[in-house]
Amino acid sequence: MIRLAALACGLVCGIGLVLSGMADPAQVQAFLRPGAGWDPTFGLALVAAVAVTFVGVILHRRGQPATAGSAASTDTLDARLIAGSLIFGLGWGLSGFSPGTSLVAAGQFVGDGALFAAAALIGMLLHDLTTTRGRANMKNLRSRG
Amino acid sequence: MIFDWVQTAQGGAVIGGGLVGLAAALLLILTGRSMNLSDMLGSLLGGNEGPAAANIAFLAGLVLAPTLWQLWAPAPAAADAGSLTLVLVAGLLAGFGARLGGTGISGQVILGLARPSKRALVAVVCLFLGGALGAAAIGWFSAVTVPT
Numbered sequence: 001m002i003r004l005a006a007l008a009c010g011l012v013c014g015i016g017l018v019l020s021g022m023a024d025p026a027q028v029q030a031f032l033r034p035g036a037g038w039d040p041t042f043g044l045a046l047v048a049a050v051a052v053t054f055v056g057v058i059l060h061r062r063g064q065p066a067t068a069g070s071a072a073s074t075d076t077l078d079a080r081l082i083a084g085s086l087i088f089g090l091g092w093g094l095s096g097f098s099p100g101t102s103l104v105a106a107g108q109f110v111g112d113g114a115l116f117a118a119a120a121l122i123g124m125l126l127h128d129l130t131t132t133r134g135r136a137n138m139k140n141l142r143s144r145g
Numbered sequence: 146m147i148f149d150w151v152q153t154a155q156g157g158a159v160i161g162g163g164l165v166g167l168a169a170a171l172l173l174i175l176t177g178r179s180m181n182l183s184d185m186l187g188s189l190l191g192g193n194e195g196p197a198a199a200n201i202a203f204l205a206g207l208v209l210a211p212t213l214w215q216l217w218a219p220a221p222a223a224a225d226a227g228s229l230t231l232v233l234v235a236g237l238l239a240g241f242g243a244r245l246g247g248t249g250i251s252g253q254v255i256l257g258l259a260r261p262s263k264r265a266l267v268a269v270v271c272l273f274l275g276g277a278l279g280a281a282a283i284g285w286f287s288a289v290t291v292p293t
Contacts, residue, residue: 010206020161056170084246089275091238100182123240
């Protein structure tokens with residue numbers, strides 16, 4: 001049941017990404033690149049997405065017992081978040097793809113999308129192989145079987 | 146008419162963006178999961194994100210969505226644009242950064258801002274800073290290397 005719900009949500013998300021133009025690298029880059037020819041369309045789509053998600057978050061919270069401490073645990077800042085987001089952003093701006101939109105593009109039979117998704121997986125693997133934290137995580141997984 | 150408006154770039158952006166938000170909201174309410182697409186892709190490598198089957202189902206939905214669309218209406222044209230090397234390097238950077246920071250566009254910008262958390266705000270600023278730098282570098286890159 002959860003898998004079916006996830007599949008349906010993936011379909012809705014994918015159709016939304018295509019319809020909004022968020023899966024179009026050119027539109028993403030036209031938003032990210034400042035100066036002449038700046039195109040706010042991608043930002044408009046983001047605002048709409050955040051607004052609807054916000055309603056969902058409120059509805060979800062209403063059905064949940066209040067959990068003390070959960071807010072604090074997700075509200076810590078660290079260098080990894082900052083460095084990771086800057087590096088991620090660089091790849092995002094260079095290509096106009098993010099891992100999610102690259103999969104939609106791959107579904108449109110765009111070779112760049114499939115290549116980006118594969119490269120992102122390799123990048124994740126590189127992280128796990130080269131950082132102590134990543135190595136510890138892999139070891140942990142292996143011992144769990 | 147609303148159908149004419151949806152066919153403009155702005156109308157499509159609002160309705161399409163709304164659908165992305167709807168997917169995030171439904172996934173949260175129905176399964177209790179956060180729609181962090183980069184994490185979902187990463188879970189294919191094995192990770193701490195619970196049973197991977199639901200993630201695989203969601204990712205399959207993303208890939209199949211354009212085909213489903215084609216059944217009803219012609220989908221917008223999409224084509225290769227970037228150089229292969231560039232796409233490869235960009236993918237490596239995005240994957241590495243996503244794993245390093247537990248970050249991503251859907252997870253931090255959409256869900257993060259909807260929640261909202263201080264952590265997500267910082268991530269969003271860094272994502273857009275990196276994105277602006279990358280997109281600006283493309284103009285420079287194509288000016289010096291591709292004289293086609």
